[in-house]
Amino acid sequence: MQSVRSATYLRAALAQRSAAPSYLAAGPTMSLKQQTPRRYATEATPALTAAPEIDFDRMLQQRSARVVPASPSYFTGSPRFFDHLLxxxxxxxxxxxxxxxxxxxxxxxxxxxxPAFRDLVGERIPSKKYRGLLKVLNRLNRIDPAIRPQEVRLALKEFLRPGNPYAAQSTTTSVDELGRARGKGKRKESSAVVSLVEGDGEVLVNGKSLVEAFPRVHDRESATWALRFSNRLDKYNVWATVRGGGTTGQAEAIALALGRALMVHEPALKPILRKAGVITVDPxxxxxxxxxxxxxxxxxxxVKR
Known part of the structure; x- marks a missing residue:
């Protein structure tokens, strides 16, 4: 009787297992991934097709997706400067x-x-970069002016200062109808004007004698150093007008003015006067x-303590 019951129970279990879905037929030991039903492509599923070939000509004709800067130096720190340089x-x-x-x-x-170039471009340009720009300008300026292209002339003109500083020629002073040569000189806060005329060696400073104007011997020698160095002490008379500063500055201002006036009388003395240092401005x-x-x-x- 017990064997009949066992056979009946076995048949019922097999029937129940055959009626269960296929993904549960493997028993409870199957993983979740194994229990998931698989789906396969059937005739109803559309077939996959390859992408068409890329038409590069059409892409070039179409407008770019992002905005492209007009200047290649747009992303630099000084775009206008680099535009000029390029x-x-x-x-x-x-x-x-x-x-x-x-x-x-x-x-x-x-x-x-x-400073003027910075105002032109509106950017803070370092001096080192501007010196590099000037090198290119000077190289373009060395092109033979007879065959220089027009676009080079226009490009160079853009960087010229307003007006022409080299157009005004320096006027050469000469001896006037009374035989006087005039010279100007400055030193520190002093400015002097000297009139030089041939004579016997008399020197007047603001209407005073040289000793009255400069009590120190060193200042007197500084004022007349141009005549002393060129051995012209007894050949010219000097009338000097000086103002501002102290005695040392006034004496050196007179020396510069006297050297320039002496060079008007005798231009051949220029090497000697330059060697004496009386025609060189002391800044x-x-x-x-x-x-x-x-x-x-x-x-x-x-003091500490």
């Missing part, structure tokens, strides 16, 4: 084969100063006083 370099590469003249024979050009000035200092650099006295 333009000049392209002109230089284009006309590099043209004959050139030496730097001394090329036309003198007054290029824009750095030195007193250094300004600083805050918290007694003078330019002197600090106030400090």
């Amino acid at each position: 333009n000049l370099e392209s002109l230089l590469a284009k006309y590099a084969a043209l004959p050139t003249v030496s730097a001394n024979d090329s036309p003198r050009m007054a290029w824009l100063k750095l 030195r000035r007193v250094e300004r006083k600083k805050p918290g200092r007694v003078k330019a650099r002197k600090a106030p006295t400090w």
